[in-house]
Amino acid sequence: MLTKRIIPCLDVDHGRVVKGKKFQNIQDVADPVELGRYYSDQGADELVFYDITASYEDRDIFIHIVEKVAEAIRIPFTIGGGISKVEDFRKVLMAGADKVSVNSSAVKNPQLIREAALRFGAQCVVLSIDAKRNNRGSWDVYVKGGRENTGIDAIEWAKQGQDLGAGEICINSIDTDGVKKGYDLELNQKLSSLLTIPIIASGGAGKMEDFAEVLKVGADAALAASVFHYKEIPIVDLKNYLHDQQIPVRRV
């Protein structure tokens, strides 16, 4: 049986893993390779590395770190942050990444999704969406690390991303990110019922129940950062808990 995935997200800034609360007050945590290996040993199903400053500082993502991670771990990992061209995809995939996540650059140039999917396969194209609730009962797409509202409807954008050839959608709720009071269940449920590609829920994990809830409403994977980085929730315990809740998971 296909299992639900637990994905630690490592935000990388100048070669170190950091975690911000609502994208601000960034604090240093650890070495990305070391932490990646630790999570892999603990039973993480995948890893995501975001170069959190690359999208606006216009600099190369950390190819060297990608290579070191690929040498150190034997689970799939995704690279995001600052990917704006098909050539950027090629670079990180050749360095050993399995998937590439695009966010702001895909909003600016949706054809990037199609071009990358045609060239490297849909399986490696993850469309990451930063969504925030508006006062009309829907969600807007934000870009540039959550600082700019595009006015685009998040659900429409996710559907378009799927049609353009994305293999997966990572939906990050800005309202719940860093607050640790649970994922945005309504948004994840809606997307999961509308789309035929897998959904990764992101933003809001605080306790083990939060993971169970979002996976039960249809998310295929749940992503989190600080609860793992600060060892508040050991992945081994989380997997055992989810198993007890009748959610299919891979346990090590």
Place this chain on the structure above:
Amino acid sequence: MIAIVDYDVGNLKNVYTALGDVGLSGTITRDKKVLDAADAIILPGVGAFSDAMDNLRKFDLIDALNDNVKKGKILMGICLGMQLLFDKSYEDGEFSGLSYIPGEIVKFDAPGIKIPHMGWNNLVINRDSPLVKNIGPEDYVYFVHSYYANPENFDDVVAYAEYSVKVPAIVKKDNVIGMQFHPEKSSNVGFQLLTNFKEMIS
């Protein structure tokens, strides 16, 4: 030495690294002489079926693969590389494959399932083989694919995964082996499978 066929379809370094984990030395190559000299050949691959076949043709690798398979050398296809071992694929058209294993590559089409089949799924043993030594029902491997193999003879399937249908995960016909998932990304279970592969070729 294991020849890892380089035909411009994705990164081959991860396969190379994982072979190193089990003490196998890989050489990434598209040179027929290296394929002929290798103890076994690995055909990796991601992307689209027709592009992959075009590239095998472009680099003049099909005869080299055919010759070695005929000689009895072990050839293992991984992911798209496994799909190429079959007669044909219906991925965005209808395209001929290498025809080492009878069968076709078809798309998942059950209602309500997410496509790609992406993530960790467990292996169900269909028939005994040294390839699945020490592999049990709780052993998960990493899949990512939208098309799957529909073999003419299900006895060619060593292990499968359940995803709306029985998805052939490990296939073997004589000296030709395929793995639909990524052993190089499947943690300790992948390590065990590559160890089994090593024992088979030595």
